[in-house]
Each structure stands twice: as C-alpha cells, then as structure tokens.
Amino acid sequence: MSRGHCASPASTAHKTGTALDPNAPILIFDSGVGGLTVLAEVRKLLPEAPVIYVADRAALPYGDKTEAEIAARVCGLLGRLAERYHPRLICIACNTASTIALGMVREVLEVPVVGTVPAIKPAAAMTKTGVIGLLGTKATIRQAYVDKLEAEFAAGKRLIRHAAPELVAAAELKLRGGTPDPAVFARAVAGLREQQDGDKIDVVVLACTHFPLLTPELSAEFGANVQFIDGAQGIARRIAYLTQGQPFGGTDQDQAIATGDERDNPALLAALRPYGIHRIQPL
Structure with missing residues (x-):
C-alpha cells in the first residue's frame, strides 16, 4: 500500500553550528490527548523544558485511516510546525503515526525525532x-x-x-x-x-x-x-538523553496547538491544565 511522501522545505532544517535557543520547545505531536501520557513522563524528567503539545483533532482518529492518508498528513503537519516553531526535538507520541511515518519524517526534517512504538x-x-x-x-x-x-x-x-x-x-x-x-x-x-x-x-x-x-x-x-x-517512560528517557546538557528557558511559554475548532473548548483546556498548559492555538 502506498504511503505517500513528505515534502521538505529548506526552512524546516534544524539550525546546527549555532547556540541553541533556551526557549526552543520540545514538540509533542499526537492525534488527540493520548500524547499527554508521554508529556506527563517528560515533565518528571525535564520539568524546565519548554513544550508545545500538538493535537491533530481534526483528523482524529488516525487508526481508521489508510497508511497513505496518515503519512501525508503527519509529514505535512510536522513540516509546517518545524518551520514555524523551530523545535529542538519532535516526539511523535502516537503509535499509529510512528509505525507508518517515522522514517519519512526523520529523512526530511533536520531535527531529532523520537517515535512511539509498541512496547x-x-x-x-x-x-x-x-x-x-x-x-x-x-x-x-x-x-x-x-x-x-x-x-x-x-x-x-x-x-x-x-x-x-x-x-x-x-x-x-x-x-x-x-x-x-x-x-x-x-x-x-x-x-x-x-x-x-x-x-x-x-x-x-x-x-x-x-x-x-x-x-x-x-x-x-x-x-x-x-x-x-x-512506552511513555522509555520515550521520556530517550528525550532526556537527546537533550542532556541543553539550556532550558522554562515552561512559561508552553502551549497547545490543535487542528479543528478547539481554541475555546473548555473541556479540552481543563484536560490540559494539569500538564501546565493554559492556552490552545489553532493550526
């Protein structure tokens, strides 16, 4: 079954050879709120790390879609997000997206990418x-x-x-x-x-x-x-390993980004607050 292809705009490349911005976020991506289980473990190991949590609510659930649909969507969204927010690391906190698109995303984005696979x-x-x-x-x-x-x-x-x-x-x-x-x-x-x-x-x-x-x-x-x-604890340990020694600017800029009409969703905001996230931006 065809899986589609990622496009790689040059501006998504991770900047190398320059000092890392302490405010560069760890970007955690999922189809919905499942990735919060990963974020919870990341918080335990890296409490000062800035985080952007991304929920692709408009396409939920991923599990009923074809491989080609998932690959095209994940690659496209992560390319846009990398270009806009310049993350220090991307975590695909979704087993479905990782088993299908992880290799493609790693090929085109010059940013460390951590996937989620069945334990x-x-x-x-x-x-x-x-x-x-x-x-x-x-x-x-x-x-x-x-x-x-x-x-x-x-x-x-x-x-x-x-x-x-x-x-x-x-x-x-x-x-x-x-x-x-x-x-x-x-x-x-x-x-x-x-x-x-x-x-x-x-x-x-x-x-x-x-x-x-x-x-x-x-x-x-x-x-x-x-x-x-x-796999949440193992993913968090991998993220901590890949970011060891890096400066962190704190969590005051943490935010969630959601596809679909979720900006003023009070139930979603209530779910995010225990994780230190108090605002949702549209994508």
Whole structure:
C-alpha cells in the first residue's frame, strides 16, 4: 500500500553550528490527548523544558485511516510546525503515526525525532506464561513494523493482537471528565481473551498513547493477574538523553496547538491544565 511522501522545505532544517535557543520547545505531536501520557513522563524528567503539545483533532482518529492518508498528513503537519516553531526535538507520541511515518519524517526534517512504538520488548521480558496481548488501533496492529518487533523481541512467545478503536474515544471522553461506557472495556478485553490462548495472557501492551489513560478500567476488566506496559517512560528517557546538557528557558511559554475548532473548548483546556498548559492555538 502506498504511503505517500513528505515534502521538505529548506526552512524546516534544524539550525546546527549555532547556540541553541533556551526557549526552543520540545514538540509533542499526537492525534488527540493520548500524547499527554508521554508529556506527563517528560515533565518528571525535564520539568524546565519548554513544550508545545500538538493535537491533530481534526483528523482524529488516525487508526481508521489508510497508511497513505496518515503519512501525508503527519509529514505535512510536522513540516509546517518545524518551520514555524523551530523545535529542538519532535516526539511523535502516537503509535499509529510512528509505525507508518517515522522514517519519512526523520529523512526530511533536520531535527531529532523520537517515535512511539509498541512496547513488545519489555513485555516479552515481563511475561511468565509466554502469552502477550496487544491492544492498538486498526492501523497499528496490521503494520509490518509490529511484525518485526515481534520477530526480534518475542520469538518463542505468543503475541495476540486486537484492534480496539473504541478505546481512543473513551480516553478522550474520560480526560474531559466524562464516563465511558463499561461495555467498551468488556469488548476490548474479550477481543483478546476469546482468541486462542487468550486465557493465558499475563501482560498487555497498550499500543496507543491514549490507552494508558484507561488502565484502571482495563485492569478491572482483565483481573488482577494481568500487567500493563506502554512506552511513555522509555520515550521520556530517550528525550532526556537527546537533550542532556541543553539550556532550558522554562515552561512559561508552553502551549497547545490543535487542528479543528478547539481554541475555546473548555473541556479540552481543563484536560490540559494539569500538564501546565493554559492556552490552545489553532493550526
């Protein structure tokens, strides 16, 4: 399936050989609010780092789109954002976007780019039964990148995949103060449990940054003997490593950018405030 191509305007190039602006932000990009799980971990390690959080709300959800649509949109948006805000680093805090477009973005933007991929490697080290569950979007679970991670890190184990797109909307609703339908979690768990060896799952990879927001609900449905793993902490450690020794100008300029009509959305602002973000700008 064709994945499209990124265009690379020369002005998006990261400036090298010059002093880094302390106010140059870390840009965290997601389709919605799922990337806030990554931002929370980044805040723990880099509390003084300036951040711009980008939510592509107009195109949510990514998981139902084709590879070509996702690649074209992510590359186009990140090119514009890099040109406008000159970030010191970009984090694609979305498993779907990363498994499809990460390589293309890295090829055209002369800025360090950190992606988000399913945490299959640590899950393989955690499992005692040898059976791992993976919950993701439709687009993520079908990617060859996931096949590669399974072959490299979970050889000899069983990885059971299930697409649970309803969890994205449930996470968005929960973060805005709503209460998701419990049936959503029952269907997600049944999608794994009802497959062969599903009753033996003892570790579940949350392969969408939205899903850790729903860990309490998923844990209650799975039962006490199942552990959950996601990539947020590892991503934050990678960002801290790549920015070590750099000057930070503080978080007073932090902001969120959203596609679609979100500037005055009080529910979205309420969700962002605990992360130190008090304004939303349109893109």
